[in-house]
Amino acid sequence: MVFTVLLAHFCDIHGPRSILSTQQTTELPEQYVLPEFSKESYCTSCLLMLPKHVVDPNNPTTTLQTELNNNVYTTTQYNAVRFRVLNSVVRKCLSEETPVYDARPMFFGDESRGYSIALSFKLKDLEARGSERRYAYIVNCKNEKKLLDNWGVIVETITVMIEYLTKKSYEYEMVNSTNNEIFLRGKNMQSRSMTELLGDDEVFVKMHLWNAKLLESLSS
Amino acid sequence: MLGRLFNGRSVEQMDPQAGSTRSNSAPSGNSLSTKMMTMNLSSISDIKTSPFPNDDSYSKTILYGTPNQLNFTPLHPYSFRMVLVQDKGEIINRDNHKVLYDSSRDHHFDDPVAKKCDYRHEISELLDFMFGNPIHQDFHYRGRVKLHVLSSLPGLQKSVLLSTQFEHSKLNFAIAVVIPVNQEQLSQCIIPNWKQLIHHIALIKTSFIENHVLQKQQQGNYLDIAILFKQAIISLQNLVSIPRILLGITQFDSIFQDWCFEVNNWIEIKDGARLGCIGTKFLQSLLAVVNGIKDDISLANSNNVVRVVIMAINPIVVQKLIFIISGILPYNPELKISSSASNIDTTLEDATQGIQRHNPKRDEPVSPQYIATTRGSPSTPSIISKGWEIPSITPSRSTATTTTMTPISRPSMIQPMASSSSVAQLSSSLQSHNSFSSSLSRGFHMLQNWKNSMDSTSSSMTNSIHGYHTPSPKMEYDEYPWSTTTATTTTPCQQPLPNSLPRTMSSFDLTQNMGKLKRVMPKLPHIGRNVVNVMSVGDSCSPLTKSERLNEYRNELLQLMDNSTSCITTSLEYDPIKSVSVVNVQYDDLTSEYEHERRRTVALEPLCGYISEFTPCFKLQACPPSQDLETKIINTMRNDLLEANCEETRTIFVSLRAREIREFVINKSIDNLGTYKPTIRRLYTNGKPSSYVDRAAFDKVSKVLDSVGDCDGSQESMQRVRTLLSQI
Numbered sequence: 032m033v034f035t036v037l038l039a040h041f042c043d044i045h046g047p048r049s050i051l052s053t054q055q056t057t058e059l060p061e062q063y064v065l066p067e068f069s070k071e072s073y074c075t076s077c078l079l080m081l082p083k084h085v086v087d088p089n090n091p092t093t094t095l096q097t098e099l100n101n102n103v104y105t106t107t108q109y110n111a112v113r114f115r116v117l118n119s120v121v122r123k124c125l126s127e128e129t130p131v132y133d134a135r136p137m138f139f140g141d142e143s144r145g146y147s148i149a150l151s152f153k154l155k156d157l158e159a160r161g162s163e164r165r166y167a168y169i170v171n172c173k174n175e176k177k178l179l180d181n182w183g184v185i186v187e188t189i190t191v192m193i194e195y196l197t198k199k200s201y202e203y204e205m206v207n208s209t210n211n212e213i214f215l216r217g218k219n220m221q222s223r224s225m226t227e228l229l230g231d232d233e234v235f236v237k238m239h240l241w242n243a244k245l246l247e248s249l250s251s
Numbered sequence: 252m253l254g255r256l257f258n259g260r261s262v263e264q265m266d267p268q269a270g271s272t273r274s275n276s277a278p279s280g281n282s283l284s285t286k287m288m289t290m291n292l293s294s295i296s297d298i299k300t301s302p303f304p305n306d307d308s309y310s311k312t313i314l315y316g317t318p319n320q321l322n323f324t325p326l327h328p329y330s331f332r333m334v335l336v337q338d339k340g341e342i343i344n345r346d347n348h349k350v351l352y353d354s355s356r357d358h359h360f361d362d363p364v365a366k367k368c369d370y371r372h373e374i375s376e377l378l379d380f381m382f383g384n385p386i387h388q389d390f391h392y393r394g395r396v397k398l399h400v401l402s403s404l405p406g407l408q409k410s411v412l413l414s415t416q417f418e419h420s421k422l423n424f425a426i427a428v429v430i431p432v433n434q435e436q437l438s439q440c441i442i443p444n445w446k447q448l449i450h451h452i453a454l455i456k457t458s459f460i461e462n463h464v465l466q467k468q469q470q471g472n473y474l475d476i477a478i479l480f481k482q483a484i485i486s487l488q489n490l491v492s493i494p495r496i497l498l499g500i501t502q503f504d505s506i507f508q509d510w511c512f513e514v515n516n517w518i519e520i521k522d523g524a525r526l527g528c529i530g531t532k533f534l535q536s537l538l539a540v541v542n543g544i545k546d547d548i549s550l551a552n553s554n555n556v557v558r559v560v561i562m563a564i565n566p567i568v569v570q571k572l573i574f575i576i577s578g579i580l581p582y583n584p585e586l587k588i589s590s591s592a593s594n595i596d597t598t599l600e601d602a603t604q605g606i607q608r609h610n611p612k613r614d615e616p617v618s619p620q621y622i623a624t625t626r627g628s629p630s631t632p633s634i635i636s637k638g639w640e641i642p643s644i645t646p647s648r649s650t651a652t653t654t655t656m657t658p659i660s661r662p663s664m665i666q667p668m669a670s671s672s673s674v675a676q677l678s679s680s681l682q683s684h685n686s687f688s689s690s691l692s693r694g695f696h697m698l699q700n701w702k703n704s705m706d707s708t709s710s711s712m713t714n715s716i717h718g719y720h721t722p723s724p725k726m727e728y729d730e731y732p733w734s735t736t737t738a739t740t741t742t743p744c745q746q747p748l749p750n751s752l753p754r755t756m757s758s759f760d761l762t763q764n765m766g767k768l769k770r771v772m773p774k775l776p777h778i779g780r781n782v783v784n785v786m787s788v789g790d791s792c793s794p795l796t797k798s799e800r801l802n803e804y805r806n807e808l809l810q811l812m813d814n815s816t817s818c819i820t821t822s823l824e825y826d827p828i829k830s831v832s833v834v835n836v837q838y839d840d841l842t843s844e845y846e847h848e849r850r851r852t853v854a855l856e857p858l859c860g861y862i863s864e865f866t867p868c869f870k871l872q873a874c875p876p877s878q879d880l881e882t883k884i885i886n887t888m889r890n891d892l893l894e895a896n897c898e899e900t901r902t903i904f905v906s907l908r909a910r911e912i913r914e915f916v917i918n919k920s921i922d923n924l925g926t927y928k929p930t931i932r933r934l935y936t937n938g939k940p941s942s943y944v945d946r947a948a949f950d951k952v953s954k955v956l957d958s959v960g961d962c963d964g965s966q967e968s969m970q971r972v973r974t975l976l977s978q979i
């Protein structure tokens with residue numbers, strides 16, 4: 032497990048949070064399965080929301096896994112193995128740096144927390160503080176050189192995803208807005224998931240696959 | 252550590268007005284290069300892309316894998332910028348940040364043409380990135396270099412900011428450098444040179460702490476910082492414009508044959524080993540020495556700083572030596588070079604047909620001189636046969652060697668008689684080529700080529716020899732040092748002439764002299780590369796442009812995201828240990844990513860051929876002699892030690908003219924006086940290796956060289972060489 036891909040969110044209520052964390056788990060993929068965890072410290076906008084039709088109605092469903100060329104890619108709300116380290120990476124990216132939410136890449140890191148390439152972006156949401164929700168796509172790697180050597184693949188793969196999310200959320204907003212922008216602005220703040228902003232409850236599952244593809248190309 | 256490193260630095264040299272009281276404390280131990288500090292910083296207008304020799308196609312092919320011109324990204328020196336800022340720790344104060352130095356306010360860095368505001372970012376934008384959020388400062392990341400992409404300006408569309416924060420004497424500072432590259436150029440300019448860029452920032456930081464934090468006298472005068480910044484710009488210019496050697500191409504048989512050819516050539520012509528003469532073993536010694544540090548030379552992750560610097564005058568000769576050295580260096584496995592996977596690049600072949608391997612104007616002196624020399628007293632200082640000699644502190648013959656090796660001695664060798672005699676030799680050799688081919692010990696390749704071109708070019712042979720002009724003295728220095736020891740050495744391999752003219756020499760002479768002889772350019776698969784990166788090996792389709800790649804990604808992503816086209820299937824699996832359910836997700840189209848993987852670029856390590864002057868950032872290089880070359884190298888080594896994790900720095904310094912190999916080592920822990928004096932050892936001098944050369948490596952290299960001599964070009968014989976090579 033060299034690289035980890037994170038979708039982080041600056042939650043209006045909870046601050047910098049990881050929404051999903053994808054990693055390659057070649058050995059013992061079961062150890063990366065996340066046990067049930069308390070959702071109390073999460074809200075709709077910072078929780079990993081899975082589509083209803085894939086969730087087990089009888090058991091908590093915490094983990095997405097995909098096998099690809101003998102590697103298993105696992106996505107969970109947060110990284111069970113490097114929880115602290117990656118949490119601090121998310122904090123660093125979204126609150127300690129000066130974030131520019133226009134998908135410009137940045138690079139930072141140190142030996143203890145690994146090195147990261149991060150692209151921050153925002154999606155329009157009238158029910159959010161400042162009418163926008165702020166996210167960051169982060170790829171973290173313990174090896175600085177390995178990460179930088181893959182700058183092109185990482186930045187391009189993520190740029191395309193952010194481009195899509197921005198465009199899709201804008202289109203969805205245009206179709207579904209109820210013309211109550213003035214009424215809502217600054218009032219009625221509510222937690223909303225990215226799934227709602229895009230009108231696609233599978234969006235995190237698709238992100239999981241996209242991240243798996245990225246990790247697969249980084250691992251070979 | 253800083254105190255130790257900088258103890259006794261002569262700051263007067265940096266700033267004549269400063270009147271430092273420390274300038275006389277200790278004469279040696281300048282850590283940041285003294286030479287550098289005395290450099291005149293009149294302006295940066297003299298920064299140009301470092302010129303490199305206009306190599307011939309053969310040199311280019313064996314060193315870079317292609318005779319084609321290599322693209323590079325020119326960097327505009329005036330668009331660079333550096334700021335040095337103090338954080339006063341007053342978060343609520345609007346003027347919390349004090350800009351101590353800003354190169355955009357330094358007239359040395361003024362662009363004579365462009366308007367400053369067109370290419371200078373507001374300082375606030377830089378400060379935001381340098382210091383981050385003032386409320387949520389994270390001190391743990393201090394000292395690391397981070398990278399941000401800056402906003403576009405009318406005169407500077409794309410640029411990035413490298414910055415680092417640090418604390419000293421309870422004060423907080425940050426250094427930032429603006430580099431004018433776009434994201435596409437990042438992979439050619441910034442990423443392969445990350446280590447070097449960090450090193451330059453570390454030098455600036457160290458100089459700043461020493462001269463502006465610890466010594467208040469220096470306040471307000473930032474000449475040292477300006478000079479170091481200029482050095483950083485020059486260094487990056489060099490790194491992005493000087494072509495890097497492509498290690499690993501000897502995996503291709505055609506290049507490997509050339510390698511064997513050049514090895515044999517060197518041993519016979521330069522080291523003088525032939526028909527019972529053991530030769531100087533110079534090449535063998537050098538390869539044994541390089542072998543000891545080969546991983547540090549070719550691998551990026553090494554913390555040991557090593558350099559091999561070959562001082563030479565003749566670019567072609569020394570580049571062949573570098574090619575020989577490169578054949579023993581490990582290559583980046585990500586290059587996926589294999590001898591089998593090669594579609595020969597036919598376009599390349601067409602483009603280079605008719606190009607002569609040897610350029611008679613610049614290449615080695617040819618047979619007439621050689622024969623004349625060997626006739627007088629064919630000599631080889633075969634001291635090595637007497638065993639290993641402990642190197643003496645005062646080399647007994649080095650003076651004699653250098654003095655006798657003056658250009659004056661050369662013209663006397665070219666006697667009309669000798670020339671005509673050599674023609675006779677060559678003619679007789681030509682007639683009996685069948686017989687000598689069987690006894691040829693070295694140089695199967697040149698023989699092959701000689702045979703191939705016999706019919707068409709034999710008539711031109713005589714002309715070409717007569718037409719050959721005495722090489723200018725400049726070209727001679729790197730040649731045959733052993734022949735100049737004739738006067739002082741009395742261990743000749745006596746060969747009665749003319750009958751015993753070394754046969755391989757004859758064939759070499761033929762190769763050299765048949766002016767129209769076309770040595771076939773080595774056949775290689777297409778190698779897509781620029782100065783720094785390799786994009787493809789054996790894949791003739793040109794690499795995708797950034798926009799083409801992005802479009803491919805976009806199509807793939809749309810396929811995945813669009814519910815009408817994506818067919819994601821899921822299944823649930825219960826995990827009894829964690830008591831949760833796992834969703835297994837499957838998607839049909841996950842494998843197309845391999846296309847991108849295959850096209851990923853690989854950055855080459857900074858190893859180069861012959862460059863116009865010593866350039867610290869290259870780990871292997873050849874450069875012309877200069878008076879202060881040794882000082883430059885040693886100062887560079889001292890600067891290496893400023894890196895926290897660098898404990899030792901080592902340079903193998905080769906003088907091709909004197910046939911001398913020396914090793915400079917500076918070790919942080921051994922040197923507790925803080926002077927950082929190098930330990931200098933002579934590894935090869937006076938025509939023989941010293942006891943410092945690793946005997947086991949020397950013997951292993953010997954086996955390789957023997958196998959090269961025996962190599963007849965067959966797969967088996969080449970495999971034998973490769974096997975032995977892999978064992979050293």
Ligand SMILES: [Zn+2]
Binds near residue numbers: 043045046073077
């Ligand atoms: Zn939340």
